[in-house]
Amino acid sequence: MAHGHKSDEKIVYVGDSRVIKKTQEQRLIPRDYSAYPGKSEAFVPNFLLKEWMVGVVVLVGMLVLVMSDPAPLGYPADPKNTAFIPMPDWYFLFMYQLLKYPYTSGDYVVLGAVVVPGLLFGGLLLAPFLDTGKERRFYRRPIASSLMILSLVACTYLTYTSWSHYQVELKEKNIVPEHIKREEEMHANKGAAAGGGASKDTKKGAAIVAADDPGAEIYKKATCLSCHGAGLKGMPASGVPALLGVGDKHSQEEILGIIKNGKGNMGKQYQANLDKGLSDADVTKLAEWLSKQKAQ
Template sequence: MAHGHKSDEKIVYVGDSRVIKKTEEQRLIPRDYSAYPGKSEAFIPNFLLKEWMVGVVVLVGMLVLVMSDPAPLGYPADPKNTAFIPMPDWYFLFMYQLLKYPYTSGSYVVLGAVVVPGLLFGGLLLAPFLDTGKERRFYRRPIASSLMILSLVACTYLTYTSWSHYQVELKEKNIIPEHIKREEELQANKGKAASGAAKTTTKKAAAIVAADDPGAKVFAKATCLACHGAQLKGMPASGVPALLGVGDTHTKDDILGIIKNGKGNMPAMYKPNIDKGLTDADIDQLADWLSKQKTQ
């Protein structure tokens, strides 16, 4: 019999069967699946096209967020900074917290780093093959639903606990996270730049003094070059000051003191320079040359 109740449908009888004879135009029209149980549709191209469009919208949304609020950059890595507290991205906080427990760290680190994640992700990959029941209501699937709820609760608890411990550590050690400190410095620098715009326009541009001095050759070998740059311009956006004109505010002794004892976010750089092959005489020449960097 015919699928519909249209009066213009033409039925051709072939033996005992009744087959609807379709015209060429009718064959090009996609089949209407709404009369079938579940009101499904053709996977290709209908369902696939809709899923692709949803994926495009989500991807565009992520790109807009990334461009509107880029990830902040921290200070140059300092392996000697023992106060720094490393933290993974938020979606790995649960694993980070799991590895803090005694039964998943130390002698059991393989259990926490390989076995537990392997079981979790392996179970997720095998779920479609192990759970082949046709029932889709979660309360009719107690085992699968219980495991999923348990996983969600565990991940939520471990993530919250990890972040809470991190906040407590920051308060105990009186540490301001680098991205917050960097943002505050950027805002402060913007304020200074706006208030001193008139002065900077009339002030003579600083240039390297005594470029052929022996101290300049020492500077090219020293660790200072990595952060302050060959042109002594530094990285103000990252909190690294320029050395152009440093002689206006610092004497040779002041600069030697900073090299040996550090200042602000800059650690002591005397020993790293000695380890790099410089001598005390070289460092003395370096400090003397830097003290000559004046704007006047």
């Protein structure tokens, strides 16, 4: 081995017969991953191709669901409609329910809206760095497995509770969700068009009587509007009768009694109207105006 540039320096070559000389072509080709069965594989293209194929199957499935069942649409947003119950998408129902509890709402809304979700998602992001053990069997990882099971149970419980409370609230307030109401109205209109005319309730006297009456303005603020609609046509397909021509069936006193005591699937609406800002005189005026709705 030479250590300098002197021409007379002796050069000693060090070699080892056990080292296999490889050609340039052999050095550029990596070992085949079949040499490591069950241990590894090339990320590109082997692993990436598998992931891409799974992603395509999932995406196609989602597209099929979207095309087969379009997203339900309600009416345009109306800030004056106090009977509307806002609901988030199903994957946020657990947070929606969490924010209903007193310790995560009101004065503690920051705790429920920022701190708790921040801890949950922050813990999820830090999990790979905090849990660095090589063990993959869940029963050998009690802390990580317990937190995972606890989070899953909490999300499931909160989601179920939120949806159950929503159904109970709809039933108590006798409210039909807007997207269902709109779809039923669409089907009813299609059926009326196919039948060559309006429904039985609206064939005659379809026009609103005394549209400029003060009672008409009160109606726009009352709870009746959410179910019977601005045109008083109701939703016959879902059991909500039209109010057009209601004066031919009921007197003012009878209508007032229905508002106070309810009838059929309709619950008591008197207190609900008072809660919306109407007075007792307004309710009476509303009943008087509805009694004028007679077939012409």
